Amino acid sequence: MSEEEKDFRNRLVRKRHIKESVQRHHQSSARKAQKATKNELKTAKKDHKAAKKAYQKARSDFKDGNIDLEALGDTYDKLTQTKAKQKVAKKIKKKVRKTNPTIGQKARQTGAHLVKRSSLESLELGLEQDDILSDAVQMKHRIHQSQVTARQAGKVIGKGAKLAYRGAKGAVKLGSKGAQKTYKTAKVGTRKAAQATTQITKSLASFANAAGTAVAGLITNPISWIVTAVLGLLLLVVILVSSIFSSNIVQQNEFTLNQSWLHLSKLDRKESSDQVDYYTDIDSILLYMNYRYGGEWEPDAKWDDGFGGKITAALGFNHFSDALDDIWKEENKDIHNLKTMAELYTNGKEWMKFSKDDLEEYKEILEGQTDTGKYVAYQELANPFYPVEDDRADSEYLTITKRYGYTDKDTIDPTTTLQTTTGQKLYAAIDGQATITTKDLKGEETQSTNLIIESDEARFIYYDLSHIRIKTGDTVETGQELASTSDNSLKIAYAKNYGEVDDNDSKWLKEIRDKEVSYGYIQKTKKDKKEVWVLVNPGFYFPFVEYSEKTLVTQTASEMSGRAKQFYDLVKKYLPNATDNGIAAIVGCFGVESSVNPKRAEGDYLSPPIGASDNSWDDETWLTISGPAIYGGGYPNILKRGLGLGQWTDTSDGAIRNTLLRDFAKKKGQKWYTLELQVQFMLEGDNPYYINVFKQIATSQEDVDSLTEAFLANWEGVPGNKLAERQAVAKQALSWFKQPSLAGGGTLASSWNFPEAYRSKVTNPPTQKAMTTQRGSGYEVGQCTWYAYNRLVELGSITDLSGAYGYLGNGQDWVRNLVAKGWKYSITPTKGAVVSVQGGFGMTLLGYGHVAIVEYVNPDGTFLISECNVSGVKDKVHFAVWSPASCYSFATPN
Structure with missing residues (x-):
């Protein structure tokens, strides 16, 4: 049989196989059939990948003389077969979907x-x-x-x-x-x-x-x-x-939807602390609640699901806001194991979980949102960066660097900031009449030249524009070119006309009518009636948006300060002309991105397998997880998750910094998550553009605030994102850099009130290890007991880290409980001893007392102690010289 005849015969066999397979799948329901073909294609791809790997190895073995030509040929035949099977599986999947569609x-x-x-x-x-x-x-x-x-x-x-x-x-x-x-x-x-x-x-x-x-x-x-x-x-x-399709995804009206957003935004700001800065994925919560419960809801509406049920709702104790609170707490109650909405509705509290059918349908709806955006019914704003005839106007994501909502637990900022570039052309987001003004939507003066587009039902404002191409009074149409941006970010706001409000309306609407509030205003009509205008979240009204603000879990400030000092020393090592201000600006940005921790990965705080486990850090598959996998379908531009100090990411716009970092580490023969390797990467292995920016900032003599802003915009590429927070960390870093380093490479802990006369006497001072939670600790971070445990581990006095010493009671109880474990009791101090202070003495609380570590004993019996949580300071070690007193007791290990 000729090759041509063989090829013809093989094509016939493949066609018959495809036809038979399709017919076989038609015997199942459409959903099962499509799922089966999807799994078959997945298996075929896996087999082909394995065959390809085997063939590549066989070629190498053949070159080395380890196998013969026949064995090489066998692996090639296998590769050819698996490739053909993959092609067939793909065609079967396509035909089954086309000929046996689901009802949807x-x-x-x-x-x-x-x-x-x-x-x-x-x-x-x-x-x-x-x-x-x-x-x-x-x-x-x-x-x-x-x-x-x-x-x-x-x-x-x-x-x-x-x-x-x-x-x-x-x-x-x-x-x-x-x-x-x-x-x-x-x-x-x-x-x-x-x-x-x-x-x-x-x-x-x-x-x-x-x-x-x-x-x-x-x-x-x-x-x-x-x-x-x-x-x-x-x-x-x-x-x-x-x-x-009887199920609906967004059913709240735009105003109650907006109030639900504000409620969750307030929770984020109220619960944020120095350890965690919450930016919960509010969209995912609102979409879930709309699908699950419909649209007749606003925060103060009665709610009878979850805790308390119908009885508490009837009594007026349970509201829709309680449901939102419950979800927020379930997502965020453990900052070391944050949850997503998807985790809650698949494996959370009973009231939150979907039935199997609802889960399948909801997943299908979410999948469809990649084509439509989340809030289909409200997509009335056009992308302001593209004319309407440009395809990108209907597909490009807008990056929101500062979202609408609460900036602290009492203050609502109704503006939104979009990421852009200086000089970016701007187009009309809606139809209406234009006004060039220095005022905002409420009529209050600003320090910028703004443009407002106004219709009967809506008003949209662009702040701080340049090269304006229209004049006040002009009628503009959606997509018409208007002006250019004057900065690398664009602040906007959007107001919608609610209409008249009476005493039967919600409390928040009456507040707009009767009070001066930031999120709304009133306007009198020709008939001298008051119309309420609500400043709403523009993110609901654009087709596609993504938020760069994400929940950030930090370590204690002292841990960050120690790493910042190490980073400073390494940058000076490889770039001797680097300045304190330049390095501080970079640390300020890294402090927000990664807590200056090289061993960080985007989403590592979530539950495994998306979040980190002990063996994740060397797992290539885990290191290259995409944005949609981390964020439940969001951030499709993230191809490979952010890693390291600067959260280096592979993105759809061509950036491959995740890949560059890992390749650089392999070339150097080091782990990608070591601090020194990442400093070298920024100076040698990164994209040349970023290397140049890093060196320019690091060696600049400009002020810290300006350098931080420049590094954020030009190196990180997210201008304005949490800028104030980054600048605050940068300024603090200047003091961290002055911490002396030890000969062994460790860094002294941040401290205060250290008496200089003891500088040469304390031969083994507390390092950052003493201000870092050590294994086996059961103490609250920043407390005197937390520090004492860490310091004893550092000194080697505690070697059992199983938790046996993790619960020694309040400070006044430590000596007694240590003696019960075999330690030696004393009424006089010795170097390295634990000292307990009886409650009520030395300005301590009755019933709690205090605990400290003896660092040096003077000939006259006075002694230097180190301690923590003095005057409320929990992120620095405090030193003091005490005199012997009856309220002190001591314990030392035998």
Whole structure:
């Protein structure tokens, strides 16, 4: 048989195999069939990868003479076979999905087909011209919209918009005033049409109520006959698809959704501390709650799920805010094991967990959000960095470097900051009338030149612009070029018209009406009535956003200071002309990114396998986990997680710094997570651009604040992100650098009140180890007992780290409990002894007392002690010279 005949025969065999496999899978349900083919393809890919690896090894072995040509040929044949199987598995998967779709896929196909044939934008605009039928469009928030319907309409509406455009253009020639408006507005294109779909979907209930009146209108208005025919087709689409997809993802109205966001934002700021800075993924919580409980909720609404149940709800004790609180606490209660929303609804509290069916459906909805964005019903703002005809306007993610919400537990900042570049062109996010002003949306003076676009229902502001191309009073359309940015970030805000508020409305709305609040304002109408305007979260209204602010778990400040000093010494070693200010600026940024800890990875604080386990740090698979895997589908631009001091990441824009770091470590024969290796990497192995920026900042004589801002913008690439916090750490770092280093390479602990006369007498002073939680400790960080345990471990006085010494009671109890473990009791001090202070003496609390470590004993009996938690200072070692007293007792190891 010739090669050509063999090839022909093989193709026939493959086709028959594919056909038989597809038929076999058709015997199962669509969901099971597609899942099976997906697993088969996964197995085939795995087998091919293994065969490829085996063939590469065989080639190497053949070159070395370890195997013969026949063995090499066998591995090549295996590679060829697995490649063919992978190709077949891929085709089977594709055919099964196409020929045996799930109910959801069928509905989406049907919806897409019908929506393509209906000119939705013309319909909406036509309805708006009809005084009777316009009620059906204007009615808001009265019906739960179908997320999947809106998603699919958004995908196919481009063609529908083009049909509307062509039809409207022809109508213009007829001179119809209404058609002229239709034509003009239809040019906005896809986005307007998608919005029309959403609005009409939400208005069907109102339309039913208006049907009787509409019939009368039909008689006197011929245009309504055409409109009604098209509406009938649309009704068929919505009824068909919505009957299948009854679950809805975002059902709260935009104002209660905003209040729920603020509630969670306040929790983040209220609970943040020097150990953890919370930026919870609020979107994931709100989406879950909307899917699970629908839309009739705002924070003070009664809630009867979870703790207390219906009884406490009936008594007015349980509210929707309690549900949000419960989720927040479950996610964040253990800062060393933070949870995600996905972990809670799969394996959390009973009330939070999904049923199997709901979980499958919810995962499918979340998967669809990669195409649509999260808040489909509210996507009325266009990407301000692209004109509407640019495809990126509908697909590019906006990076929010400072999110809307609370900045502390009492203050709401209603602005949002977007990451951009200086001189970036800006386009209109909405239609409306433009105003160039130095005021904000509330009419308060600012120190910048701003641009406001205003319509009857919304107002959008761009702060601090340059090269403005329009003037006050101009009417602008979505996507029209407006101005340029004057900085590498853009501050914006968005206000929506709520309308009149009466005493039956929610407390927060009445506060806007009656008080001066940051998140809203009032405006009088022509009829001298008060309309409430709410400053809302713009993140709801853009198609795709991501937040650079993430929960940051830090170590104690003292641990950070020790590493900062080591970093300083290493930078000076490899870059002798580096300045204190330059290195401090870099430390300030690294303090926020990684706590100046080289052994950090993005998301390492989460539960394994996404979070870190002991063996994760050398696992290539773990080190290269992507953003969506870490953040439950978010941050698709992160291809490989951030690592090390600077959280070096591989991203979709071409950055490969994660890869460069690991390759550099392999080249040097060192672990990637060692501090010295990472300092060398920044000076030798990083991208040349970043090496240059690092050296420029590190050797600069400019002030610390300016250098920190420059390093953040040019090296980290997230201008403005937590800048104040980074600058504060940078300034503190200047004092850390002055800590003396020990001959063995360790760093002295930060301390205060050390008497210089003892500098040469204390031969083994406390290092950072004494201010770092040691294994076996059961004491609260920063307490005197915590320090005493760490210091004794450092001195070698405690060698059993199993926890036997982890619970010695309050400070006054230590000597007694140590003696019970075999230590020697004394009433006089000796070097290295533990000293307990009886409660009530030496300004200690009755019942608690205090504990310290004796560092040196003078001939006259006075002695130098080291201690912690004096005057509330928990991040530095305190020194003092005490005189013998009856309130002191001592214990030393035998």
